[in-house]
Amino acid sequence: MAEQDKASSTAKRAAKPTINDVARLAGVSKKTVSRVINRSTLLNSETRERVEQVIAELGYVPNPQARALALRRNFLIGLIHDNPNAQTVLNVQQGILEALQGTEFELVVRPVDRRSPLMLEDVRAFLNRQRLFGVLLLPPISENDVLANLCDELGCRYVRMGSAQLDDPEHLVASNDREAVREATTYLVDQGHRLIALIEGPRGFRSAAERRAGFEQAIEAAGIELPRNYIAEGNYTFESGIEAANRLLDLGPPPTAIFASNDEMAAGVVHAANQRGLSVPENLSVIGFDDTAIAAHIWPPLTTVRWPIIPMARSAALKLVGSPGDRTKAAAEPSFFLSSLVRRASVAPPRQ
Structure with a gap:
């Protein structure tokens, strides 16, 4: 019985189609088959289609190690x-x-x-x-x-x-990012907000610079003059959102709206507001950026910029x-x- 199983296994291995089988049935060289497999542009469509058809009919599976070596x-x-x-x-x-x-x-x-x-x-x-x-x-x-x-x-x-x-x-x-944040900040302005603060991302991130630029462009277009301390730096983390929000909410007068440069920090803003007994959005409006799962899962659900x-x-x-x-x-x-x-x-x- 063991000999029969061994013979059957050997036969199956022998029956497995090879690149030589594909080349012979397609009437091309092994090199041409290899070019088809590796998606080379050095082939006409007719040859490519003929080889691909033979590969599909035989069920030929290229050896990934051999392809990687080539x-x-x-x-x-x-x-x-x-x-x-x-x-x-x-x-x-x-x-x-x-x-x-x-x-x-x-x-x-x-x-x-x-x-x-x-x-x-x-x-x-x-x-x-x-x-x-x-x-x-x-x-x-x-x-x-x-x-x-x-x-x-x-x-x-x-x-x-x-x-x-x-x-x-x-x-x-x-x-x-810049245009999207400008739109989000303009939305806050259109709601009647004038004391709008920004929690920007960490220095060295182009996304942080682009989002801050969009925020500042919207504020300038609305004719709003904000003190420098209405912009706080965060680190794209929940904890940094809490810390930055507390600094902003300690200001006099505090902002009525905060744009946070990502959802994690925006969730931190909502948390900090709740700890102070402030209701979102009745006492403080909040917008984030990303539209990650946290934006829809916190309460209230977060207005945000959907980053694709x-x-x-x-x-x-x-x-x-x-x-x-x-x-x-x-x-x-x-x-x-x-x-x-x-x-x-x-x-x-x-x-x-």
């Missing part, structure tokens, strides 16, 4: 980040995984410390060790041109995520997995995404 790259997409907001990283991962579903690609995540003098060397070692097919760079390290140049130097394709134009469309997915981070990450991944030398797939993916205001229950006209 391309001198593993089928790995890297996510490199130094982002204090765990929800942002999770949303980016979701977008990437949606793009990679049904492909041979896998995702590897590598956090780094942007303040470390060894960051670039750490990334260099990581890219050399993993032989990644491509990487997505998250803010704020995506704003580092030296890091993008390092990826180029090592022949690793990359896409940068940002809040402004950081690169050419092939290497970029960006959002209109999952579609952005999905598009970035699709830009990366196009074949070497073939930029048509990347060119078809959008590089610019519009954020939009989501109006919920945390905003109301100020009490007279």
